[in-house]
Amino acid sequence: VEGGGSGRKAKRARRESAPPKEKGSTGRSSKREAKAKVVEAGTAAGLARLRYDWPIGLKVEALQEDQNHFGAWFTATVIGHQHPDKVQVEYDELLEDESPDEGDEDAIPQLKAAVPVRNMRPLPPPKVDGWVNRVGIDDVVQLDYIGGWWNVKVLEIAEGTYTVISLDFDAKHTVGEDLLRPLPAWYWDIGQKQWLIKGYEEELEEALEEARKVANVDSMVL
CATH class of the missing domain: 1.20.5 (Single alpha-helices involved in coiled-coils or other helix-helix interfaces)
Structure with missing residues (x-):
């Protein structure tokens, strides 16, 4: 008890x-x-x-917003993703600001950055032969300068050279047609949720699918 x-x-x-x-x-x-x-x-x-829209390994162009490169598009490779709306890229031409040996450019690592998808696009199609013959005064084209593509307006055409001025900087250049390209015409396809180029859809889709295949294979490697 x-x-x-x-x-x-x-x-x-x-x-x-x-x-x-x-x-x-x-x-x-x-x-x-x-x-x-x-x-x-x-x-x-x-x-x-x-990952589906921007597979790892895909070559892209990224729009710059910093004051030194504002408005220019630089080529890069997709290396990762950041939720909700950024893609990590490694640039072909842009380099990190700091380096242990600034005198040796080869020792400076390529710049890696997270870029909002609104500032990205796939590589444009190759230039069509003779496109420059349709370029006139005041037309807007793009100039290849220090590794990026910059929007410029044509001021003068003379003997195969073109004098252009930047739309964002007070800078003029006189160059040959090899450093110019037409302004890419892009649009966002609401149905497919991916960047497309009018008249270039099949080639772009092939590039995307190839990148997706490679990305899927790499993701399975431990």
């Missing part, structure tokens, strides 16, 4: 010493967990879309 009584007292003591439970805490915890799962699923879906 005494043993039983001691047991009842011990149980009462444990109950009395235990902290009171907050009302509704279990419900709030479940809601938080459910919300976290929804966010996690949304993040996974967003990353999957980024």
Whole structure:
């Protein structure tokens, strides 16, 4: 009997010493967990879309917004993705600002950066022969300068050379047609959710699919 009584007292003591439970805490915890799962699923879906639209290894052009290169498009390679709307790239021509040996350009690493998808596009199609014959005064074309493509306006045409002025800087250049290209005509296809070039859809889709295949194979390598 005494043993039983001691047991009842011990149980009462444990109950009395235990902290009171907050009302509704279990419900709030479940809601938080459910919300976290929804966010996690949304993040996974967003990353999957980024990987599909911009597969690793795809060559792209990225629009610059810093004051030194504002408005220029530089070629880069997709190396990663950042939810919700950025793609990590490694530039072909842009280099990191700091280097242990600034005198040796080959030792300076290529710039890596996260670029918003709104500032990215696939590589444009190759130039069509004779395109420059249709260029006139005040037309806007693009100039190949220090590794990037810059929007410029044609001021003068003389003996196979073109004098152009930057749309964003007070800088003039006189160059041959080999350093110019037509202004790429891009549009966003709402149905397919990817960049397309009018008249160049098949070639671009082939490039995207090839990059996706390579990216999928690389992702399976441990």
